[in-house]
Amino acid sequence: MKPFVAAGALTDGVITPETIIDDPGFIEVQDPYHPGKKFVYNGWKKLGLVDVRKAIAWSSDIFFYTVGGGFGNQKGLGIDRLGYWFKQFGLGTTTGVDLSGEASGLVPSPEWKQKTFNEQWYTGDTYFTAIGQYAMQVTPLQMARATSVVANGGKLFTPTLLADRSPTFTVVPVSPDALKVVREGMRQGVTSALAQAIDLSYIKVAAKTGTAQTGTKNQYDNSWVEGFFPYDNPQYAFAVVLERGP
Numbered sequence: 001m002k003p004f005v006a007a008g009a010l011t012d013g014v015i016t017p018e019t020i021i022d023d024p025g026f027i028e029v030q031d032p033y034h035p036g037k038k039f040v041y042n043g044w045k046k047l048g049l050v051d052v053r054k055a056i057a058w059s060s061d062i063f064f065y066t067v068g069g070g071f072g073n074q075k076g077l078g079i080d081r082l083g084y085w086f087k088q089f090g091l092g093t094t095t096g097v098d099l100s101g102e103a104s105g106l107v108p109s110p111e112w113k114q115k116t117f118n119e120q121w122y123t124g125d126t127y128f129t130a131i132g133q134y135a136m137q138v139t140p141l142q143m144a145r146a147t148s149v150v151a152n153g154g155k156l157f158t159p160t161l162l163a164d165r166s167p168t169f170t171v172v173p174v175s176p177d178a179l180k181v182v183r184e185g186m187r188q189g190v191t192s193a194l195a196q197a198i199d200l201s202y203i204k205v206a207a208k209t210g211t212a213q214t215g216t217k218n219q220y221d222n223s224w225v226e227g228f229f230p231y232d233n234p235q236y237a238f239a240v241v242l243e244r245g246p
Contacts, residue, residue, distance in 0.1 A: 001086070001132030002064050003150055003182045003208050005077070006052050008085030009067045010178035014077055015052060017181050023047040023055075023062035027071055029123060041065055041127055044211075056185030056208060057193035061131055068130020069123050079126045083107050088172045089146040089156065091138055096158040098165075105142055108135035132212060140239045143226050148237035149174070150182050151206075151228035187231055195225060204231035220244040 009015045025046035031037040043061035047054070055063035070076030077085070086092060092107035106112075108129055110121035128134035141159060149156050153176055155169040186206035189195040195207040207227030214220050226239040 001130070001136065001210070002056055002059060003186060004085060004089045004091075004146060005064055005068055005082065005130055006056055006185065007150065007174050007178045007182050008081065008088075009077055010052065010181060011173075011175040012077065012081060014075055015067055017052060019074075020049050020051055021055070021060075021063045021066050021074060023050050023060045025062070027062055027065060029071070039124060041124060052181060053185035053188055054193075056182065057188035059189075059194055059209060064130050065127040069126035076126070077130070079110060079121065079129065082126065082130055083109050085174075088174065089149055091136075091142055091146060095139075095141055095145050097141060098160050098162060102141075103137075103139050105139055106135055106137040132210060136212075140241050143224070143239035144237050147208075147226045147228055147239065148234075150179055150186070151234035151237050153179055183231070186227060190227070195227070198225070198227070203229055205229040206231045214244060220246070 010017070023043060023046065026040055026042045028038045028040050031039060044059065047058050047060050050058065050060050050063050065071065066074050066076060068076050068082055069078070086107045092105050094102045094104045108125070113119055113121050113125065125134055129136060145157065145159060149172050154172045154174050156172050157167055157169040183206055186208050189209070190199050190205050190207050194209045198205045198207055205227055206229070207225050210224035212222045212224070214222055223242040223245050224239065228234045228237045
């Protein structure tokens with residue numbers, strides 16, 4: 001999810017390519033209802049000072065908690081704009097592929113939580129949604145399609161398996177400059193960060209890794225990589241998921 005959050009935040013002016021956020025491995029938020037009590041939200045690793053490109057390449061949870069929900073002096077997108085941008089990239093709805101039984105996925109919202117659990121929405125819910133956790137549900141096809149928007153400069157295509165069908169698409173209202181920055185971050189992920197396994201000698205790939213806990217006790221991981229190639233003239237987008245790894 002982080003490339004799409006970055007693209008939306010850059011387009012909305014919440015951050016710039018030069019914005020630096022400190023990632024100490026966690027953030028603490030004061031409980032507004034219980035003075036002296038704090039909520040601690042952990043990241044996967046202490047990464048120090050990161051800009052948006054490094055945050056994508058190294059998958060900084062703290063950077064995207066902050067950009068998604070706000071922290072300290074840094075304004076966040078908020079859950080409404082997060083939901084807006086996720087849906088602009090085709091998440092939370094079917095892709096329209098010419099196959100039966102396609103799943104739509106889910107982009108959670110305060111209204112959904114109230115209806116489903118009869119509970120209010122918290123900042124922590126926004127943080128987790130911003131990194132694709134909490135109640136986010138996606139399909140590999142949705143992720144490949146959303147990644148293609150980053151690769152092709154803003155076109156959300158309707159996928160098809162029929163060779164003679166004319167391609168159709170809608171234009172995502174995202175800044176081309178924002179997408180360029182996101183592509184650079186995804187390329188850094190391959191050349192120097194978490195996706196180095198696909199740093200290939202014969203073709204330039206840009207990619208983003210991801211891990212989503214699943215199972216009744218979060219005892220399994222769905223391990224993802226999404227990306228596109230060739231980097232300089234993208235022709236293909238992909239998404240691969242290893243389900244329920246240990």
